Structure formats: structure tokens, C-alpha cells
Amino acid sequence: MRKIFTRLLLTLAAISVLFAMPLTVSAEAGRVFDQSGVLTSEEVLALEAELEQLAVQTGWNLALVTTDDAQGKNTRDYADDFYDELYGIDTNGVVYLIDFDNRQSTISTSGEAIDYLTDSRIEDVLTTIDPYLAEQSYSQAMSSFISGVSRYYIAGIPEGQHRVSEEDVRRNTLLIALAVGAVAMGISVLVIVGRYKFHSVPNAATYLDQGETLFLERSDNFLREYTTSVKIESNSNSGGGSSTHTSSGGGTHGGGSHSF
Amino acid sequence: MNMPTIQYKCPSCGGSLEFDPAKQNFSCEFCLSRFTEDELKAAFPQNEQHPLDKEDEPAASADSEDFTGHTSLYSCPNCGAEIMSEDTTAATFCYYCHGPVILSGRLSGKYRPSRVIPFKHNKESAVESFKKWRAKKWFVPDDFKSGAQLEKITGVYLPFWLADCDVDAAMTAIGKHIRTWTSGDYRYTHTREYEVRRRAELSFRGIPADASSKTDDRLMEAIEPFDYNELRDFSMSYLSGFLAEKFDVEKEDVFPRIRSRADKACEQALRESIVGYTSVHAVEPTTQYDKVDWRYMLLPVWLLIYKHREKNYFFAMNGQTGKMVGIPPLSIPKMLIASGIIGVAAFLITFLGGLLL
Numbered sequence: 001m002r003k004i005f006t007r008l009l010l011t012l013a014a015i016s017v018l019f020a021m022p023l024t025v026s027a028e029a030g031r032v033f034d035q036s037g038v039l040t041s042e043e044v045l046a047l048e049a050e051l052e053q054l055a056v057q058t059g060w061n062l063a064l065v066t067t068d069d070a071q072g073k074n075t076r077d078y079a080d081d082f083y084d085e086l087y088g089i090d091t092n093g094v095v096y097l098i099d100f101d102n103r104q105s106t107i108s109t110s111g112e113a114i115d116y117l118t119d120s121r122i123e124d125v126l127t128t129i130d131p132y133l134a135e136q137s138y139s140q141a142m143s144s145f146i147s148g149v150s151r152y153y154i155a156g157i158p159e160g161q162h163r164v165s166e167e168d169v170r171r172n173t174l175l176i177a178l179a180v181g182a183v184a185m186g187i188s189v190l191v192i193v194g195r196y197k198f199h200s201v202p203n204a205a206t207y208l209d210q211g212e213t214l215f216l217e218r219s220d221n222f223l224r225e226y227t228t229s230v231k232i233e234s235n236s237n238s239g240g241g242s243s244t245h246t247s248s249g250g251g252t253h254g255g256g257s258h259s260f
Numbered sequence: 261m262n263m264p265t266i267q268y269k270c271p272s273c274g275g276s277l278e279f280d281p282a283k284q285n286f287s288c289e290f291c292l293s294r295f296t297e298d299e300l301k302a303a304f305p306q307n308e309q310h311p312l313d314k315e316d317e318p319a320a321s322a323d324s325e326d327f328t329g330h331t332s333l334y335s336c337p338n339c340g341a342e343i344m345s346e347d348t349t350a351a352t353f354c355y356y357c358h359g360p361v362i363l364s365g366r367l368s369g370k371y372r373p374s375r376v377i378p379f380k381h382n383k384e385s386a387v388e389s390f391k392k393w394r395a396k397k398w399f400v401p402d403d404f405k406s407g408a409q410l411e412k413i414t415g416v417y418l419p420f421w422l423a424d425c426d427v428d429a430a431m432t433a434i435g436k437h438i439r440t441w442t443s444g445d446y447r448y449t450h451t452r453e454y455e456v457r458r459r460a461e462l463s464f465r466g467i468p469a470d471a472s473s474k475t476d477d478r479l480m481e482a483i484e485p486f487d488y489n490e491l492r493d494f495s496m497s498y499l500s501g502f503l504a505e506k507f508d509v510e511k512e513d514v515f516p517r518i519r520s521r522a523d524k525a526c527e528q529a530l531r532e533s534i535v536g537y538t539s540v541h542a543v544e545p546t547t548q549y550d551k552v553d554w555r556y557m558l559l560p561v562w563l564l565i566y567k568h569r570e571k572n573y574f575f576a577m578n579g580q581t582g583k584m585v586g587i588p589p590l591s592i593p594k595m596l597i598a599s600g601i602i603g604v605a606a607f608l609i610t611f612l613g614g615l616l617l
Binding site for chain 1: 397399428430434435442445446447448449450451452453454455456457458459460461462463464465466467478482484485518521522524525528529533587588589590595596598599600602603604605606607608610611614615
């Protein structure tokens with residue numbers, strides 16, 4: 001009788017210990033880094049919950065960051081480095097940073113998030129966030145970010161999506177500039193050489209006595225009329241593309257910034 | 261047999277008289293007296309010949325013993341020296357005494373011009389104009405910029421045929437009036453076609469053509485036009501102090517060039533009368549020259565031949581209007597440097613501009 005009672009008690013105790021596990025957020029899932037202290041603890045909790053949902057939905061690494069000191073970096077580099085150090089190079093994820101030092105907020109994408117969040121989509125999300133930053137509702141700003149990301153994740157990677165790296169842009173600009181320079185030089189050569197050649201003279205119009213010109217026939221006779229038609233090819237709007245750049249750690253990032 | 265020659269001698273001192281373009285009268289180089297044209301005509305009536313005089317040109321056989329086929333002998337009325345001149349030379353300077361000599365025998369009969377435009381720009385003016393024109397050319401070699409060959413610039417009365425033509429020109433064309441619009445997914449083009457006919461009588465007055473085989477036709481066309489309002493009745497006195505050439509190209513031989521210029525002008529005039537269409541497709545007109553009247557005259561030109569690195573460069577200035585034409589030598593290094601700078605500038609602007617975007 002006693003033995004059964006002890007066993008029951010022990011089982012009850014074990015079960016209650018299980019139930020007593022705290023429903024706190026585990027340390028590794030902490031995704032809000034409010035270094036500037038602009039969020040209340042309730043806001044942090046709420047945001048962490050939203051982030052958890054988003055993480056489940058996308059499988060991405062996520063972070064919301066505020067800072068008063070960008071450590072001498074520009075906002076974009078700070079966000080990139082923060083992500084790389086926290087989650088590693090070229091993993092899938094996105095971070096939103098409010099930088100009070102440079103007075104800019106930025107979204108930095110990595111991995112497949114670059115392709116989901118194209119330049120135009122990021123611009124859209126940032127524009128939606130702008131009014132919240134203006135009125136210093138930082139929690140709402142971050143919440144807006146989360147819903148924006150979610151919305152575009154659901155929309156999927158747009159058709160015709162492509163990446164345009166900063167290095168590519170720089171190289172293309174150089175090539176175009178070289179071509180323009182070469183063409184300019186060529187035109188200059190042709191113009192100068194042309195001025196040092198003989199030109200054919202104008203015709204004898206100077207010697208035409210205009211007053212004496214007499215028209216013997218001036219007829220314009222209608223022949224025929226016809227109509228043709230051509231179908232216009234509709235051009236589909238492509239995804240717009242994502243500009244990418246390389247962070248100091250060597251990771252490829254997309255994203256965009258707005259000042260506030 | 262010696263050729264008849266004329267020299268206008270100053271009634272005051274016997275020195276030679278030359279036409280002064282700046283003052284438009286005749287000045288004596290020694291006593292500096294000046295005479296108007298009328299005074300000269302009064303003093304030398306025997307020098308003006310009738311246009312109907314038969315040609316005094318000596319028969320070719322008289323000079324066939326000369327070593328070249330194009331020279332004949334004359335004697336200078338001033339110093340008596342026997343000098344050579346080319347067949348076409350009508351006025352020149354004596355090689356020995358530098359006095360102006362007019363070979364009147366070469367300006368009579370069919371070689372007597374009906375009119376002449378006297379020089380309006382004298383040698384100083386020609387040299388000045390040339391210097392100014394040269395200064396504007398940035399890409400000439402440095403040695404061209406400083407050349408002293410300018411003194412060799414020569415004032416020549418050159419022979420020209422002038423043609424007055426009445427032309428019957430006819431042209432047909434297709435004129436299209438096109439309208440486009442878009443409706444739904446389609447772009448529509450509506451075309452109305454017209455047959456256009458134009459025919460006109462056009463009159464040209466005084467189309468000039470270079471009548472000397474020694475000068476470049478294109479160069480002479482380039483210094484046109486001359487102002488025919490300043491044509492004077494021909495008098496050999498105007499030639500005094502300048503060179504002059506008589507024609508050696510017959511009017512039949514210059515007509516093709518004149519005709520081609522007039523044809524183009526007819527095409528332009530007819531084409532300009534076709535208005536109101538979106539597009540016109542015209543064929544070259546047919547032209548018929550009903551009447552061509554010819555005049556032969558001497559017109560003033562300042563000529564300079566410039567030799568640079570074994571190539572000859574020709575310059576001409578209209579002796580009446582001052583219009584300058586010529587092709588200067590081109591310094592390739594200067595041109596390449598300038599073009600290179602422009603190329604580099606374009607490159608920098610595009611590159612920096614592109615990066616900023």
C-alpha cells in the first residue's frame with residue numbers, strides 16, 4: 001500500500017515538474033536587441049512572439065535591433081555585420097535596424113531572403129514604416145516590418161527575379177563610360193578631319209530668279225487609301241530585381257535604408 | 261613676230277599706272293598721282309578696242325620653234341626686254357623691270373570679256389584676311405602658323421563663263437498622309453497616297469563656271485558668289501597691276517558642270533513646292549534647257565599656293581567680297597591630343613555620373 005502511494009506521489013511530482021517548466025522564451029530564440037532601450041518589456045515580449053511566428057512561417061533567422069552607437073560604421077554595414085556575427089555568412093534571414101546614431105533605419109537580407117525581398121518590396125516596407133518612426137512609435141514600426149516581411153514571404157519570389165550586385169554595377173558603369181569616351185573621341189576626330197577637307201559646294205539656287213519661276217503643272221491626285229494594324233506586344237513587368245553588395249565579412253546582402 | 265602689248269603710263273611722270281582696289285582708281289607708283297577711270301579713258305582712247313576686232317593672236321606656227329608648246333614672245337613696252345609668257349596669260353609683270361604689262365592681243369576678238377569686276381581687296385587686305393583665317397584654325401602645324409609665304413599671294417583676274425538658263429523641269433512623286441492611333445491591343449496605321457506632279461519653268465541668271473584649266477573648279481565654286489551689281493564694262497586698265505588669264509576651256513565644255521548645278525537647284529525648288537505630306541518619295545526631275553545665253557568675263561581672285569611637307573595647299577579669296585576658301589594642312593598630333601582630351605572628359609563624366617546614381 002505504501003509502495004503504491006510512494007510511486008503515485010513520485011509520478012505526480014515528476015508530472016508537476018514537467019508542467020512547472022517555465023513558458024519563457026528560450027535564450028537562443030531571443031531576437032529583439034533593444035540596445036537603445038526604446039521598447040518597454042511588454043513590447044519586447046509581444047515582438048518576440050510575432051518574430052517566433054514569422055520564424056516558424058519562413059524558417060529564417062530574424063533580428064530587430066536598435067543602437068545609439070554605430071561604432072563608426074554606416075547603418076548598412078552595422079546591420080550586415082550584426083547579422084553575419086549572429087547568424088553566420090549567407091544564411092537565410094533578415095534583420096531590421098533602427099540606428100539612432102546615423103538616424104537611419106535599414107533592412108538587411110541574407111540568403112534566400114534577398115530574393116523574396118526585392119528592392120521595390122523593401123522600399124514598400126520602409127515607406128510603410130516611415131510614419132511610425134516619425135512619431136517615434138518604434139514598437140509599431142517593428143511590428144509593421146514583421147507583417148511586411150510575412151506578406152512578401154507569402155507572395156513568393158517574383159517571376160523574373162534577378163540580382164544585381166554592386167560590383168557588377170561598378171564594372172558596367174566603367175565599361176559604359178569607356179565606350180562613351182571612345183565614341184566621343186571618334187566623333188571629335190571625324191569632325192576635325194572633316195573641317196580640313198574640301199566640301200561640295202551648294203547648288204545653283206543662289207542664281208535662281210525666284211520671281212521668274214513659273215509653275216506649269218501643280219497637281220496632287222488622290223490614288224488610294226488603306227489601313228493596316230499591328231498587335232501590340234504587352235510587356236510583362238519583371239520582379240524588379242534585388243541589388244546586392246558584399247559585407248565586410250564576405251556575405252552577400254540585399255536591403256535598403258531610409259533616413260528618419 | 262611680237263605681240264601687241266599695252267602699258268598705262270602716268271601722264272605726269274611716265275611711270276606705270278596700277279589699279280588701286282582700295283581707292284578704286286589708278287595710282288602712279290612714282291609720282292603718286294591718282295586718276296579716275298574716265299580720266300584714263302580720255303588719256304588713252306587708243307587702248308580701248310572694239311569688241312568686233314578680229315583676233316590678233318599670231319598663228320601657232322610662228323612660235324612652233326619654241327621648246328614648249330605654250331609660250332610666246334613679247335617685249336616689254338617699258339624696258340624692251342623680250343620675255344616669255346604662257347599662252348593664256350593676258351596680263352602680267354615684266355620679269356626684268358617689274359612694270360605691269362597687258363597683252364592686249366590676248367584680249368581681243370572672242371577673247372575680249374564683255375564685263376569685269378575690278379578688285380576691291382588689295383594685297384594688304386588679302387594678307388590680313390588670310391592671317392585672320394589662319395588664326396582660327398586650331399589644328400594646323402606650328403610651322404604653318406608662322407609662314408612668311410603670304411607675300412607670294414597673287415591677285416589674278418580669272419576667266420569665267422556665265423550662263424543664263426531657262427529650264428523646263430518636271431517631277432513626279434508619291435506623297436503619303438499617314439495617321440496612327442491605338443485601340444485596345446492594336447496599333448492602326450491609315451495611309452492616303454497621292455500622285456504628285458510638278459512642272460515649272462525656272463530661270464537662272466549668271467551661273468559661273470571656271471573657264472581656265474589651270475585653276476581648280478571646286479575652289480572657284482567655293483568663293484562664289486560674286487556681286488554682279490558691280491560689274492563694269494571691260495577696260496584693260498583694270499588689269500594694270502594684276503595678273504590676268506584668258507579662257508582655255510570652251511563654254512560647251514563647262515556646260516555639263518553648270519547643268520548639274522542647275523539640275524540640283526531645280527530639284528530643290530520643285531521638292532519645296534510639295535507640302536502637307538507626312539512622307540514624300542520623289543524621283544529626280546527631268547530637265548530641258550530651252551535657252552542658254554553666255555557671257556564671258558574676268559573676275560578678281562587672290563590666289564596662294566602653300567607648300568607644306570611636299571604637298572601643295574591652295575587658297576583663294578574672292579577679290580571682290582573677301583570670302584576665303586582653302587584647305588590648310590592638318591597637324592595629326594594636335595588633332596589626336598584634342599580628341600583624346602575630349603574622350604577622357606566624356607569618360608570621366610559618364611563614370612562619375614554613373615557611380616553617383
